[in-house]
Amino acid sequence: DAEITQSPRHKITETxxxxxxxxxxxxxxxxxxxxxxxxGHGLRLIHxxxxxxxxxxxxxxxxxxxxxxxxxxxxxxxxxxxxxxxSVYFCASSESxxxxxxxxxxxxxxxxxx
Amino acid sequence: DQQVKQNSPSLSVQExxxxxxxxxxxNSMFDYFLWYKKYPAEGPTxxxxxxSIKDKNEDGRFTVxxxxxxxxxxxxxxxxxxxxxxxxxxxARANFGNEKLTFGTGTRLTIIP
Numbered sequence: 001d002a003e004i005t006q007s008p009r010h011k012i013t014e015t016x017x018x019x020x021x022x023x024x025x026x027x028x029x030x031x032x033x034x035x036x037x038x039x040g041h042g043l044r045l046i047h048x049x050x051x052x053x054x055x056x057x058x059x060x061x062x063x064x065x066x067x068x069x070x071x072x073x074x075x076x077x078x079x080x081x082x083x084x085x086x087s088v089y090f091c092a093s094s095e096s097x098x099x100x101x102x103x104x105x106x107x108x109x110x111x112x113x114x
Numbered sequence: 115d116q117q118v119k120q121n122s123p124s125l126s127v128q129e130x131x132x133x134x135x136x137x138x139x140x141n142s143m144f145d146y147f148l149w150y151k152k153y154p155a156e157g158p159t160x161x162x163x164x165x166s167i168k169d170k171n172e173d174g175r176f177t178v179x180x181x182x183x184x185x186x187x188x189x190x191x192x193x194x195x196x197x198x199x200x201x202x203x204x205x206a207r208a209n210f211g212n213e214k215l216t217f218g219t220g221t222r223l224t225i226i227p
Contacts, residue, residue, distance in 0.1 A: 004157075031213045033213075033214075033215075035217075040219060041219060042118075042120075042203060042217040042218050042219040042220050043158070043203065043205075043217040044217070045214060045215070045216075048213075048214060050213070058214070090157050090158070092157075094213055096213060100160060100163065101146070101163065102148060102160040102163065103160075103213075103215060104160070105150075105157030105158045105159070106157050107155070107156055107157050108155070108156070108157055
């Protein structure tokens, strides 16, 4: 079955370190998204991509970067981790014009920055 | 500026009764709305959606109502079951083909047996 996976599921790091969170989907979807979930804020869009070599900033992109070298993967990099980036991160994918018209989410990565 | 608002952080409902979750939005460009359900330690899963050309969409125990003039939508679950206990997120999208979603802050629904 097609799926979307994230790794690691849990990560503890120190302030100032570079961290990369992996997202891999086997749906062959063109669209991929990264969100963070924080209490009182719901899910907020960090970066998104509509295809290989395409990346776009979301509403909370500062301190994060992504790259899309193939259809299946959209890794999220925290350039220099900060305590404010402690959060749960979700990756999602979708395909335009599909039925049902929705995004499919991975299981999440809980990141703690000490 | 919160464009999608879920003003009730939590809701408790007796098993078998109706659960009504509410969502308000401010952006008049939103034309497609979705509800997601999220269990702890899992990603959100799609529940039901509605296009702005409709005012109601039903799928089994779940019905979504859209009032465009009031910029309000609601999710009705009837009858409510213990497995419905989860956090529910409302989401909205502007312009068909623009795939970005804007999410509300979520409502934690607890079904009391």
